[in-house]
Amino acid sequence: MRGPELPGGRSTCASRPASPRRSDRSGVPRRLCTRHPAHLTGVFVRVLLDQRQLHANVRWYHDAVRAHGLTLRAHVKGHRLAQVTSHQLASGACGIVAQTAREAVHHATETGVRDVVIARPSTEQWRLPVYAAAARALDARGVRTTVQVTSRDAVAVLAAEAARAGVRLGVRLEVDVGADRGLPATEVPGAAREIASSAALRLDGVSGYYSPVDSFAATRWAHGARSAARVLVEVAGHVRNAGIRCPVVSMGGTVNGLVASGVPGVTEIAAGAYALADATVAAATGCAPALLVEGGVVDGDLEEAAADLLRACGNDWDHETTATTPELVPVRQRLSRETATVQLVPAHICPVLMRARFVDVVTHEGREPTSRWRPVLLPEVEP
Template identity: 30%
Template sequence: MTLDDIETPAVLIYRDRVEENLRRAQDYADAHGLTLRPHIKTHKLPSLAARQVELGACGITCQKLGEAEVMADAGLTDILLTFNILGAAKLKRLKALNERVTLAVVADSAEAVAGYAETFAGAAKPLTVLVECDTGMGRCGVQSAEEALTLARRIDAAEGLRFGGLMTYPPAGRPREAADWLANARRLLEDAGLDVPAVTSGGTPDIWQAHEAATAITEYRPGTYIYMDRSLVARGVCDWDACALRVLTTVVSAPTADRVVLDAGSKTLSSDTLGLNGFGYLPAYPEARIAALSEEHGVVDVSACGARPAIGERLEVIPNHACVVTNLFDAVHVVAGDGTVERVLVAARGRVD
């Protein structure tokens, strides 16, 4: 199979670009004594998760229990689940998962810890639980070092649980703020006699600044770095060439001199803007702007282009946000260096719970 055999819209994954992105991040982490634990939300592919580990990652990060189950099925052995797991059904699944892989999970409330404690009381293998910390993102997480200490003590005191350390997803662009927060909390916990085995932060936006927090953290969890995207080019994290995920589209209409329409809309590219103007970048027509999406159409303003794409022409789009595009497709097309293409099912897609 070659690119010409692919019907559009389709997701292309350029294997060489993936490899380069993975190696570059691993080399950076190695140079700064950081451990990587990549987030698989971006690709949801066991083969790429395995490759990340092969290159030096200590394990992987999953956001959904269902994703972690798929990765365990595929042979991944060390998983951090960065989500509060609540409710009897999910806790039962969590217990089963803990029996077959090295697993850690997070908590940011007494309720979450109580659920883990009840489930794992008397378990042969304890569950490792990290305290999730809100270091400025304004999402989940305890709000202060004192709250972190209270929760860590609660975990430490529970029979079937083991306190695993501190976890945060920091606000993009403020890595020092998160590092200071974590260093302070770690100090407080250690002063209180608690061992803090891991302090884990993440995020591709600040990946090349991760070393600035290296004294405060033990582990870094980047996700999008494997594919990169338009938002990361805009932030200066990478150049267009590093963008390994591209959406292959066809120009299906050219109704006016300044407009063409692609067969890729919000059900292909997603509506994520991440603060950007427009919905993707067309490397072949840098002056074009994907101005509007409906569900299956992308309306492109080509008024600034010298030449206009023709009806039937196939174009690559670098999306604003790679992770959400992966999530829209049952399969991606992995393009090797020699141009051969393999269709690969996105095994962990649709594992919503």
């Protein structure tokens, strides 16, 4: 799987094996766990997490961000596991990003995190009273809460809801820097003035996320991410020049973060996929995947339960590649008929954790799982 170009070539994770996992005669990589597991409801599928590799990935990425003097905020949608969140916090993460208020409260309850940002690609106004109510509950427990907004209209509504809830709520303004979401850069200073004029709100800063739109852009990912980070820094400068405090300039995304860390003026990286390292992150950075989907194979076809876990794991620039082998070779053809099971790396990690009921945790290669963790998905339902 070809990854995006990064400055100076790939930034290789020190923990990545010097050579690929050995393969059997059929060419299929050896499994992480060799004992055949019990079939569940007649269909074999399980999600395996290598805890040792998880710890190595977290250590490597946090060190890479800290080397530039930046803070790291862990996005929990990259794993949806409180156990991973706890490890990220213990490894120096300044707080978390969650997609819903319910998930923010859950991770605060389970991990003791004291700084949360609630962020979605778009800010539907029906969510704003939910955010304000959650902020009140979190504030009572000493948790600092910030909401990321993607439209100027949301600012006035959020101010009213925060005042009604009796909280002073942090706000991050997401800037459209290439992912077709967020405020246009020209609207940010005006939105910042509205926040500064509200007694119920405080401006936390600006944020942005870059995503390649096609395969060509994916090969120039570093260029796009660097340009996006520079736009964020410039926009924050305009806000400050207007006399408004803008402490945080946050770039989202694991690959984006490696590039943006070197852009002067960026203060924070908000990333999640680095911990488990899907095939896209692994190809881009050289870090080894910590999560595999293991499924049964019948007549060369992946069984439906495993295929369903991986079905939505393509990227915007490559919908066809939903998984690779552990050696990052894309799987687009039928598998060997001689193979009973296969382990695959999802091209994009988030859809797997939205569908998986459990994750079996392995501490050493070749051994059986030592524990079972449950991903938590807590969506908000529009009333």
